Amino acid sequence: MNKIYTLNKISSKGIKLFGENYLVQDSLEEADAILVRSAKMHDMELPVHVKAIARAGAGVNNIPVESCAEKGIVVFNTPGANANAVKEIVIAGLLLSSRKIVEGINWAGTLTENVAKEVEAGKSAFIGPEILGKKLGVIGLGAIGVMVANAAQALGMDVIGYDPYISVDAAWGISRHIHHALSLEEILTEADYITIHVPLTPTTKNMFNDEAFAKMKKGVRILNFSRDTLVDNEAILRAIQEGIVEKYVTDFPVDGLIGHPNILIIPHLGASTPESEENCAVMAVKQVKDYLENGNIVNSVNFPQCEMSWNAAFRLTIIHKNIPAMIGKITNIIAEEGINISDMLNKSKGEWAYTMIDTDTKVTDQNVQNILDIDDIINVRVLSK
Ligand SMILES: NC(=O)c1ccc[n+]([C@@H]2O[C@H](COP(=O)([O-])OP(=O)(O)OC[C@H]3O[C@@H](n4cnc5c(N)ncnc54)[C@H](O)[C@@H]3O)[C@@H](O)[C@H]2O)c1
Numbered sequence: 525m526n527k528i529y530t531l532n533k534i535s536s537k538g539i540k541l542f543g544e545n546y547l548v549q550d551s552l553e554e555a556d557a558i559l560v561r562s563a564k565m566h567d568m569e570l571p572v573h574v575k576a577i578a579r580a581g582a583g584v585n586n587i588p589v590e591s592c593a594e595k596g597i598v599v600f601n602t603p604g605a606n607a608n609a610v611k612e613i614v615i616a617g618l619l620l621s622s623r624k625i626v627e628g629i630n631w632a633g634t635l636t637e638n639v640a641k642e643v644e645a646g647k648s649a650f651i652g653p654e655i656l657g658k659k660l661g662v663i664g665l666g667a668i669g670v671m672v673a674n675a676a677q678a679l680g681m682d683v684i685g686y687d688p689y690i691s692v693d694a695a696w697g698i699s700r701h702i703h704h705a706l707s708l709e710e711i712l713t714e715a716d717y718i719t720i721h722v723p724l725t726p727t728t729k730n731m732f733n734d735e736a737f738a739k740m741k742k743g744v745r746i747l748n749f750s751r752d753t754l755v756d757n758e759a760i761l762r763a764i765q766e767g768i769v770e771k772y773v774t775d776f777p778v779d780g781l782i783g784h785p786n787i788l789i790i791p792h793l794g795a796s797t798p799e800s801e802e803n804c805a806v807m808a809v810k811q812v813k814d815y816l817e818n819g820n821i822v823n824s825v826n827f828p829q830c831e832m833s834w835n836a837a838f839r840l841t842i843i844h845k846n847i848p849a850m851i852g853k854i855t856n857i858i859a860e861e862g863i864n865i866s867d868m869l870n871k872s873k874g875e876w877a878y879t880m881i882d883t884d885t886k887v888t889d890q891n892v893q894n895i896l897d898i899d900d901i902i903n904v905r906v907l908s909k
């Protein structure tokens with residue numbers, strides 16, 4: 525029986541897919557895998573029985589990805605599974621940043637008498653420009669950025685996108701009407717609206733700082749549905765004060781920004797639709813099951829994509845450092861006991877590698893230990909059909 529610890533509430537549509545050989549629990553005790561959304565895991569002790577963590581969502585900055593790799597814990601996410609939900613809220617954010625809809629609704633809610641007359645007399649305080657024909661800069665053209673760029677272009681915006689690491693799949697999906705910016709500077713200096721869709725990493729942290737705001741057009745509207753600290757909050761407050769930023773729409777409430785008239789704060793609702801919660805849960809559960817049962821790795825952020833059809837009786841999966849002569853050392857141990865390898869796959873990602881070896885005869889416990897004893901082997905699992 526595999527045990528799964530759910531650190532956040534995960535859609536039941538996904539949980540049901542585990543089936544009867546799994547126990548889904550709200551404790552870490554003997555857990556083989558953890559399902560998580562935004563819960564912070566950096567201070568968690570992860571015991572040796574944890575083999576996998578699946579983030580039902582995109583951002584993995586809440587998970588200690590590198591130290592998990594060192595412990596042989598495979599971390600998964602669910603690329604694209606919530607992208608449409610985020611695209612829709614970003615389009616709403618674009619309109620809210622422009623038209624004073626929230627401000628107008630709040631004001632109308634305060635009226636008590638002669639409401640129709642008061643509305644007509646007071647509504648001119650809530651004028652805001654149309655987005656048609658305005659220039660939108662999209663930073664990060666991944667699953668979300670591409671969808672946002674295409675949707676904004678379909679609404680009549682002039683869209684420029686910037687992503688120096690764009691994937692081939694994302695490039696295929698982008699409308700030919702989107703202008704490809706060759707530098708971040710181009711977006712910062714030209715756009716009337718800027719939306720940011722990059723992961724939070726040490727290099728993207730505070731990407732929007734004083735220097736970046738100084739390059740922007742006066743009256744620019746900024747949308748941040750990616751992560752709080754991509755934007756330096758002190759710097760954006762200064763940019764608002766100086767009249768550079770007209771409106772900041774963010775999905776990340778933090779101290780110091782609440783209640784500011786030029787800032788609209790949404791309580792991290794980007795992925796909060798039934799559809800995306802289900803998509804993320806289903807994808808996360810399928811990936812964890814496939815890893816625990818078959819050893820396949822799909823959509824990991826710390827280990828390589830590694831999938832192999834399984835026709836033999838046994839499978840060894842080995843997590844190790846990506847260094848020379850490792851395969852030879854492992855296969856020598858298996859060959860010593862006269863076992864034939866019927867299929868094998870080895871892939872690497874950065875400093876980590878993963879090897880799958882299928883055999884019809886079970887590798888003895890002693891030889892599994894001998895493999896484990898090789899320097900830079902992190903863990904070995906023996907799976908049987
Ligand atoms: N508000 C929400 O609820 C919500 C929901 C989903 C995702 N997110 C956030 O949005 C981020 C993006 O999600 P996604 O699904 O599009 O991820 P993704 O991995 O598909 O796309 C990210 C893109 O950013 C690009 N990129 C990385 N560094 C860059 C840089 N310095 N300049 C320009 N481009 C850069 C990458 O090449 C990639 O194409 C996530 O990491 C997460 O933090 C928020």
Ligand SMILES: O=C(O)[C@H](O)COP(=O)(O)O
Binds near residue numbers: 561562580
């Ligand atoms: O990175 C993500 O997928 C989003 O920030 C969604 O977070 P959530 O699953 O906590 O809503």
